[in-house]
Amino acid sequence: MSETRAALIVIDMQNGFINDRSRGVIPKVVELVEHWETTGRPVVFTRYHNYPDSPFERLIHWSSVQSPPETEIVPELAEHAGRAKAVIDKKIYSYFSSAGAALTEQEGWTDLVFCGLATESCVLKSAVDAFERDLTPWLVTDASGSHGGQPAHEAGLLVARRFIGAGQLITAEDVRIKF
Numbered sequence: 001m002s003e004t005r006a007a008l009i010v011i012d013m014q015n016g017f018i019n020d021r022s023r024g025v026i027p028k029v030v031e032l033v034e035h036w037e038t039t040g041r042p043v044v045f046t047r048y049h050n051y052p053d054s055p056f057e058r059l060i061h062w063s064s065v066q067s068p069p070e071t072e073i074v075p076e077l078a079e080h081a082g083r084a085k086a087v088i089d090k091k092i093y094s095y096f097s098s099a100g101a102a103l104t105e106q107e108g109w110t111d112l113v114f115c116g117l118a119t120e121s122c123v124l125k126s127a128v129d130a131f132e133r134d135l136t137p138w139l140v141t142d143a144s145g146s147h148g149g150q151p152a153h154e155a156g157l158l159v160a161r162r163f164i165g166a167g168q169l170i171t172a173e174d175v176r177i178k179f
């Protein structure tokens with residue numbers, strides 16, 4: 001992978017997305033981030049911010065994650081976010097807000113390794129958007145999860161295989177080998 005420029009993108013590991021169905025992914029994301037930091041490659045965190053009259057409120061009837069503490073990165077990762085290349089605040093599913101897209105282009109990253117919450121929405125959308133930008137997305141299956149539970153996580157993985165290719169779904173152990 002010497003020809004690639006890779007970044008780890010940690011999607012929406014925020015208090016507002018943690019519940020009994022998603023809490024279990026935190027240690028695996030911490031482990032992945034700690035490993036990635038030892039490689040010297042960049043880590044980027046995203047933080048989703050909902051807002052009044054957003055499409056999430058109007059169409060899905062979901063009004064959470066509008067203010068702290070829901071919008072804050074989980075305590076287990078807060079220190080890592082403080083050392084990250086960037087923390088991208090966004091109001092959309094995807095990492096590819098204008099700030100995320102600009103950072104990726106500015107840094108010349110070719111491979112984006114995605115983990116975090118939620119597999120079936122923000123992680124999936126970010127990976128698909130990377131694919132459509134002619135970048136190489138990697139989705140870390142065991143370092144992603146869903147506050148919707150295991151069925152939602154599995155649905156996200158199923159769709160990801162179709163959208164970005166089954167070979168782009170890897171485990172945290174695969175990340176250690178590939179990167």
